[in-house]
Amino acid sequence: MATLKEKLYEKIEQWRPRTQRLVKEYGDVKVCDVTIAQVIGGMRGVKCLVTDISYLDPYEGIRFRGYTIPEVMEKLPKPPGCEMPYVEGHVYLLLTGDIPTENEVAEVAEEFKKRSQVPQYVFDMLRAMPRDTHPMTMFSAAILSMQRESVFAKKYREGISKMDYWDPYFEDMLNLLAKLPTIAAYIYRMKYRSDTIIPPDPNLDFGGNFAHMMGIDKPYDDVARMYFILHSDHESGNVSAHTGHLVASALSDLYYAISAMLDGLAGPLHGLANQEVLRWIQGIYEKMGGKIPTEEEMKKFVWDTLNAGQVIPGFGHAVLRKTDPRYTAQREFALKHLPDDPLFKYVDLLYKVVPPILQEQGKAKNPWPNVDAHSGVIQWYYGVREYDFYTVLFGVGRAIGVCSNIVWDRALGYPIERPKSVTTDMLEEIAGIKKS
Ligand SMILES: CC(C)(COP(=O)(O)OP(=O)(O)OC[C@H]1O[C@@H](n2cnc3c(N)ncnc32)[C@H](O)[C@@H]1OP(=O)(O)O)[C@@H](O)C(=O)NCCC(=O)NCCS
Numbered sequence: 001m002a003t004l005k006e007k008l009y010e011k012i013e014q015w016r017p018r019t020q021r022l023v024k025e026y027g028d029v030k031v032c033d034v035t036i037a038q039v040i041g042g043m044r045g046v047k048c049l050v051t052d053i054s055y056l057d058p059y060e061g062i063r064f065r066g067y068t069i070p071e072v073m074e075k076l077p078k079p080p081g082c083e084m085p086y087v088e089g090h091v092y093l094l095l096t097g098d099i100p101t102e103n104e105v106a107e108v109a110e111e112f113k114k115r116s117q118v119p120q121y122v123f124d125m126l127r128a129m130p131r132d133t134h135p136m137t138m139f140s141a142a143i144l145s146m147q148r149e150s151v152f153a154k155k156y157r158e159g160i161s162k163m164d165y166w167d168p169y170f171e172d173m174l175n176l177l178a179k180l181p182t183i184a185a186y187i188y189r190m191k192y193r194s195d196t197i198i199p200p201d202p203n204l205d206f207g208g209n210f211a212h213m214m215g216i217d218k219p220y221d222d223v224a225r226m227y228f229i230l231h232s233d234h235e236s237g238n239v240s241a242h243t244g245h246l247v248a249s250a251l252s253d254l255y256y257a258i259s260a261m262l263d264g265l266a267g268p269l270h271g272l273a274n275q276e277v278l279r280w281i282q283g284i285y286e287k288m289g290g291k292i293p294t295e296e297e298m299k300k301f302v303w304d305t306l307n308a309g310q311v312i313p314g315f316g317h318a319v320l321r322k323t324d325p326r327y328t329a330q331r332e333f334a335l336k337h338l339p340d341d342p343l344f345k346y347v348d349l350l351y352k353v354v355p356p357i358l359q360e361q362g363k364a365k366n367p368w369p370n371v372d373a374h375s376g377v378i379q380w381y382y383g384v385r386e387y388d389f390y391t392v393l394f395g396v397g398r399a400i401g402v403c404s405n406i407v408w409d410r411a412l413g414y415p416i417e418r419p420k421s422v423t424t425d426m427l428e429e430i431a432g433i434k435k436s
Contacts, residue, residue: 061325084225166411185213233401244402278376314373
């Protein structure tokens with residue numbers, strides 16, 4: 001059996017001529033035009049990034065390496081007696097494009113096990129931070145603190161061929177991912193469970209071990225696996241993925257790049273939206289004295305939020321134009337495991353009420369729910385009620401996709417990213433408002 005690294009190298013060798021040919025022979029072919037609205041408006045729809053790890057169709061949602069979410073959940077191997085696949089298998093899929101066998105999954109799990117020991121100085125640093133520091137700040141700082149461990153940074157100093165950059169990035173990827181469940185669970189137990197740390201169990205898989213260290217019984221292991229897989233990647237243009245790609249394009253190593261991408265994920269319009277959803281629902285819950293609002297009452301809460309100039313968290317998307325399949329996957333899990341939960345009933349009611357209101361208001365291009373509209377409710381049900389922590393869970397998952405992308409960026413020799421900026425004067429000239 002070829003190891004993951006051997007398999008990856010084989011794929012890289014096959015892929016390189018395609019990229020080289022495109023640049024050499026077709027480099028002048030136009031991909032798209034860019035309008036002033038796009039230049040000012042956050043580059044929406046500008047086709048200027050390449051990734052083969054995932055693709056986001058506006059109407060179909062995400063495909064990981066060509067597979068839809070239900071296909072990924074069905075095809076990847078699962079731990080015995082579990083509903084959700086091994087996260088390790090998803091790592092293999094994202095890196096190679098192939099569905100791994102049980103043995104190939106076991107090899108990745110073994111690699112993670114060997115590399116999972118978190119240096120003591122990371123815990124010491126976390127303990128030195130004020131306890132009320134946001135968990136995303138702690139998570140990002142913990143990863144940044146390990147930058148001294150980077151294999152790539154060391155190899156670069158020693159001198160390494162550009163063709164081989166992907167190899168130490170791959171080593172950094174496995175070393176870093178292997179430690180993320182322990183760091184995330186440590187932050188959780190230190191901050192919110194009176195500093196009662198649960199040591200890892202080396203016999204468990206990525207998701208199972210995370211649930212164990214969180215101190216939460218089954219089926220939270222499946223929630224963890226589902227959550228990490230669903231959040232892993234959403235093509236390259238979203239803030240976290242793009243930040244990781246951009247930072248690493250300067251040959252900053254993975255520790256720098258992943259810490260930076262987490263800082264982008266921590267924004268309320270991006271990953272932090274899942275915390276905002278729960279905060280918002282809790283507000284309604286309190287106003288309603290714990291009872292489920294009627295449809296009319298819920299509509300009023302939604303309009304009140306919009307009329308106060310705020311967004312409805314968990315709804316809308318920059319690319320998607322239908323219900324996010326990551327929302328649907330979580331909804332199916334909730335319908336099976338927590339159909340009577342009061343907060344799930346809220347989410348269910350919002351699914352009914354919000355889209356027509358956003359359509360009536362006529363601003364949001366996508367009135368449908370995104371992944372964040374559902375994530376918090378499942379966590380809440382299983383006892384993770386400190387919603388500040390939800391984005392850390394998102395971050396563990398997203399790191400898998402961003403790392404995979406960066407390894408491939410180096411394998412295909414993508415250069416440092418450097419778009420060109422213009423001045424407002426120049427745009428006015430281009431628009432014909434002002435003469436030069
Ligand atoms: C995700 C999001 C940031 C995408 O932004 P975008 O690409 O600019 O979205 P649109 O092009 O549809 O925005 C057009 C307008 O609709 C508004 N809009 C979009 N989603 C909205 C929502 N959920 N509630 C209210 N208004 C919304 C925008 O604020 C914008 O208003 P403006 O013209 O006054 O600035 C946006 O939908 C949003 O803020 N959603 C809520 C936060 C969230 O759930 N984030 C997680 C995303 S995975």
